[in-house]
Amino acid sequence: MFALMDRFLKNDPISLQKDILDHVEYTVARSRFNFDDFEAYQALSHSVRDRLIERWHDTQLYFKRKDPKRVYFLSLEFLMGRSLSNSVINLGIRDQYADALGQLGFEYEVVAEQEGDAALGNGGLARLSACQMDSLATLDYPAWGYGLRYQYGLFRQVILDGFQHEQPDYWLNFGNPWEIERIHVTYPVKFYGTVEDETLNGGKYKVWIPGEMVEAVAYDNPIPGYGTRNTITLRLWAAKPSDQYDIESYNTGDYINAVVNRQKAETISSVLYPDDRSYQGKELRLKQQYFFVSASVQDIIRRFKDAHSNFDEFPEKVALQLNDTHPSLAIVEVMRILVDEEHLDWNRASDIVGKIFSFTSHTVIAEGLEKIPVDLLASLLPRHLQIIYSINFKFVEELKKKIGLDYNRLSRMSIIEEGAVKSIRSANLSIVCSHTVNGVSRVHLELLKANVFKDFYELWPEKFQFKTNGVTQRRWIVVSNPSLSALISKWLGTEAWIRDVELLTGLREYAADSFLQHEWKMVRKVNKMRLAEYIEAMSGLKVSLDAMFDVQIKRIHEYKRQLLNILGIIHRYDCIKNMEKSDRRKVVPHVCIIGGKAAPGYEVAKKIIKLCHAVAEKINNDSDVGDLLKLVFIPDYNVSVAELVIPGADLSQHLSTAGNEASGTGSMKFLMNGCLLLATEDGSTVEIIEEIGADNMFLFGSKVHDVPILREKGPDLKVNLQFARVVRMVRDGYFGFKDYFKSLCDTVEVGNDFYLLGSDFESYLEAQAAADKAFVDQEKWTQMSILSTAGSGRFSSDRTIQDYAENTWGIEPCPCPF
Numbered sequence: 090m091f092a093l094m095d096r097f098l099k100n101d102p103i104s105l106q107k108d109i110l111d112h113v114e115y116t117v118a119r120s121r122f123n124f125d126d127f128e129a130y131q132a133l134s135h136s137v138r139d140r141l142i143e144r145w146h147d148t149q150l151y152f153k154r155k156d157p158k159r160v161y162f163l164s165l166e167f168l169m170g171r172s173l174s175n176s177v178i179n180l181g182i183r184d185q186y187a188d189a190l191g192q193l194g195f196e197y198e199v200v201a202e203q204e205g206d207a208a209l210g211n212g213g214l215a216r217l218s219a220c221q222m223d224s225l226a227t228l229d230y231p232a233w234g235y236g237l238r239y240q241y242g243l244f245r246q247v248i249l250d251g252f253q254h255e256q257p258d259y260w261l262n263f264g265n266p267w268e269i270e271r272i273h274v275t276y277p278v279k280f281y282g283t284v285e286d287e288t289l290n291g292g293k294y295k296v297w298i299p300g301e302m303v304e305a306v307a308y309d310n311p312i313p314g315y316g317t318r319n320t321i322t323l324r325l326w327a328a329k330p331s332d333q334y335d336i337e338s339y340n341t342g343d344y345i346n347a348v349v350n351r352q353k354a355e356t357i358s359s360v361l362y363p364d365d366r367s368y369q370g371k372e373l374r375l376k377q378q379y380f381f382v383s384a385s386v387q388d389i390i391r392r393f394k395d396a397h398s399n400f401d402e403f404p405e406k407v408a409l410q411l412n413d414t415h416p417s418l419a420i421v422e423v424m425r426i427l428v429d430e431e432h433l434d435w436n437r438a439s440d441i442v443g444k445i446f447s448f449t450s451h452t453v454i455a456e457g458l459e460k461i462p463v464d465l466l467a468s469l470l471p472r473h474l475q476i477i478y479s480i481n482f483k484f485v486e487e488l489k490k491k492i493g494l495d496y497n498r499l500s501r502m503s504i505i506e507e508g509a510v511k512s513i514r515s516a517n518l519s520i521v522c523s524h525t526v527n528g529v530s531r532v533h534l535e536l537l538k539a540n541v542f543k544d545f546y547e548l549w550p551e552k553f554q555f556k557t558n559g560v561t562q563r564r565w566i567v568v569s570n571p572s573l574s575a576l577i578s579k580w581l582g583t584e585a586w587i588r589d590v591e592l593l594t595g596l597r598e599y600a601a602d603s604f605l606q607h608e609w610k611m612v613r614k615v616n617k618m619r620l621a622e623y624i625e626a627m628s629g630l631k632v633s634l635d636a637m638f639d640v641q642i643k644r645i646h647e648y649k650r651q652l653l654n655i656l657g658i659i660h661r662y663d664c665i666k667n668m669e670k671s672d673r674r675k676v677v678p679h680v681c682i683i684g685g686k687a688a689p690g691y692e693v694a695k696k697i698i699k700l701c702h703a704v705a706e707k708i709n710n711d712s713d714v715g716d717l718l719k720l721v722f723i724p725d726y727n728v729s730v731a732e733l734v735i736p737g738a739d740l741s742q743h744l745s746t747a748g749n750e751a752s753g754t755g756s757m758k759f760l761m762n763g764c765l766l767l768a769t770e771d772g773s774t775v776e777i778i779e780e781i782g783a784d785n786m787f788l789f790g791s792k793v794h795d796v797p798i799l800r801e802k803g804p805d806l807k808v809n810l811q812f813a814r815v816v817r818m819v820r821d822g823y824f825g826f827k828d829y830f831k832s833l834c835d836t837v838e839v840g841n842d843f844y845l846l847g848s849d850f851e852s853y854l855e856a857q858a859a860a861d862k863a864f865v866d867q868e869k870w871t872q873m874s875i876l877s878t879a880g881s882g883r884f885s886s887d888r889t890i891q892d893y894a895e896n897t898w899g900i901e902p903c904p905c906p907f
């Protein structure tokens with residue numbers, strides 16, 4: 090018996106080979122003598138999955154036995170990307186698998202490339218959740234991630250004639266070995282209906298009679314830590330028709346319609362909303378939010394009740410983290426269950442809620458704050474609306490005692506916004522009911538305190554904290570840049586930095602060492618080659634490896650100012666054209682790379698993509714320019730494209746108008762890979778400067794505190810002539826599509842230039858010139874590159890997560906010993 094309890098799976102090359110071949114035969118159902126790269130990927134991933142499941146079972150059993158305080162991370166979005174490479178690295182068996190595959194005649198890299206991305210999120214917020222899951226697992230925290238299992242992830246971007254088109258991402262088409270369907274872990278989720286009063290044992294209660302019910306089914310995605318056996322769970326919910334609910338309709342005889350109607354339930358988890366800023370009060374979106382929140386809260390309460398009978402212990406066992414306001418209905422759902430179903434008295438329930446919730450904001454601007462129309466909530470979740478009104482009533486009464494009858498302030502702080510469309514302010518609900526509100530960088534918190542959350546900050550200053558974002562070095566160095574990873578370990582004499590990234594500072598002492606510099610340059614060159622091959626395969630464009638690979642990849646937004654980049658490129662082009670031929674020798678060649686998706690309804694962003702293509706068309710075909718300047722748009726930017734592009738970049742651009750980027754995390758990934766930054770002093774860049782030093786970066790532009798003044802001052806009449814000239818080139822149709830680009834040019838015209846492209850242009854060109862100058866001295870550049878990696882340690886999500894664990898959630902590591 091005990092022999093059987095031992096580890097079943099062995100990791101020597103023979104066992105791994107056998108394992109892969111078994112999965113080829115029995116899981117993929119192909120002959121072991123005849124299978125292709127994709128089938129090899131399927132078999133390999135099932136073999137990895139088996140190993141994950143083993144550790145996952147052990148971890149979950151151990152957590153259950155130890156019963157530590159747990160954190161539940163609620164997020165509507167997780168951008169996990171590929172799982173295979175990450176899993177084999179974290180399990181410490183990448184090389185063994187590569188050998189095993191090699192023996193079978195397959196190349197590991199080629200097989201790993203077969204995997205599609207899990208893209209259940211939009212951008213920064215969603216990738217942050219994924220990095221944080223990796224850190225939670227690695228640091229042995231007893232944590233669960235909860236989200237939605239969308240059938241269609243973020244749309245695939247296809248470019249036709251330079252225009253973005255959206256295509257559905259039906260990512261589950263080829264199966265998903267990284268999830269485990271838990272057909273028995275299901276919860277009913279109710280919608281619509283009415284609320285009635287009920288008297289039970291002398292107590293008066295509210296009873297919600299729902300009008301619709303669907304079933305939430307759990308899909309568990311094991312998340313392995315690095316250098317630990319701990320493997321935690323990302324539980325994603327899928328909507329299925331409820332068996333319990335529609336027995337009635339079958340009895341009425343309309344069988345066909347009843348079956349057809351059942352399918353409708355599944356639409357709840359069918360598609361990810363592709364916006365990353367605007368709130369439109371759509372019913373389906375609200376249904377998604379409540380569906381995932383309700384299933385998660387029921388699951389959390391069920392787990393608690395398995396081991397405890399007294400809800401007073403709930404805050405000692407449970408921390409609930411709200412990733413932005415999207416899951417804020419969780420607050421109301423916990424109240425509803427405690428009061429209506431568990432029959433706790435209101436004050437006791439609200440005391441518990443106030444101890445378990447914490448909330449992180451990921452936005453800066455007031456327009457980014459989520460609002461739920463009251464009418465919509467009244468019809469979809471009538472009982473929840475009542476609860477929100479009660480929470481608000483009690484909050485406003487308390488507030489009056491503190492601040493008196495300052496009606497302006499009371500109405501600003503109310504959870505209910507009166508007005509043409511009466512709405513629920515999700516941020517106010519989250520702040521009122523959370524013990525801690527976190528910003529995602531120091532500047533972000535300052536802005537929150539000074540602007541959108543000012544009133545609340547004055548009321549509860551102690552609630553407001555910040556945890557500067559970080560990214561995981563496992564994915565962003567070890568997985569995506571294995572040769573740099575090996576080089577770092579060689580020079581530091583240890584791999585310990587993979588768990589303890591502060592050790593990277595050890596590279597500082599070798600930054601001027603010519604041997605390290607030589608090896609560093611070689612590694613970077615090979616990565617540039619890989620990227621150049623990708624560019625050629627994708628666009629047919631051959632690019633020179635001697636050029637500076639100058640990259641801006643992120644969602645397309647006016648505030649991120651891709652337009653500033655393109656206008657800068659036009660300026661560079663114009664300069665080269667107007668230069669004496671003999672002077673062209675002095676020009677530093679650039680390959681400018683831009684990538685990113687525009688929200689489907691965001692017209693200006695879509696025009697920026699088209700402009701990029703129109704400018705590229707002109708420049709790339711101009712023989713006067715040749716290798717001095719190339720512009721490439723990388724289509725369908727996603728996590729795995731980032732893994733390829735970032736290690737090959739010399740320079741990366743982060744151009745948000747100061748005061749608009751809450752943090753920014755792309756810059757941290759570039760930094761870890763030794764890419765220099767050209768950036769405004771916005772979001773986390775301010776803290777990056779403290780680590781790397783301003784002289785190892787290229788900074789430009791208005792500062793956070795200048796921006797409101799510049800905007801107030803109105804049009805700058807002596808607007809930069811160079812700026813006016815490049816905008817005019819676009820306006821006059823130099824790149825074609827004159828009519829189409831008119832409205833885009835209008836957005837940066839004097840008096841209309843909200844994101845201050847005109848004011849920052851001169852300073853932007855100076856930063857570009859400084860980068861060019863530095864690039865000429867390759868020794869200096871390489872030194873700056875090494876110092877960038879060496880200073881990136883503070884921007885690991887390990888640091889962020891440890892801070893959250895200790896200062897917000899109050900949880901401790903729970904390493905599984907077997």
Ligand code: 26M
Nearest residue numbers: 213214362365366367451529750751752753754
């Ligand atoms: C809203 C309504 C309907 C559908 C989707 C949304 C929505 C989705 C994502 C709104 C905002 C969303 O994300 C915001 C976001 O990604 N913010 C970024 O968060 C990063 C991590 O903290 C920061 O680094 C970025 O600065 C910040 O822009």
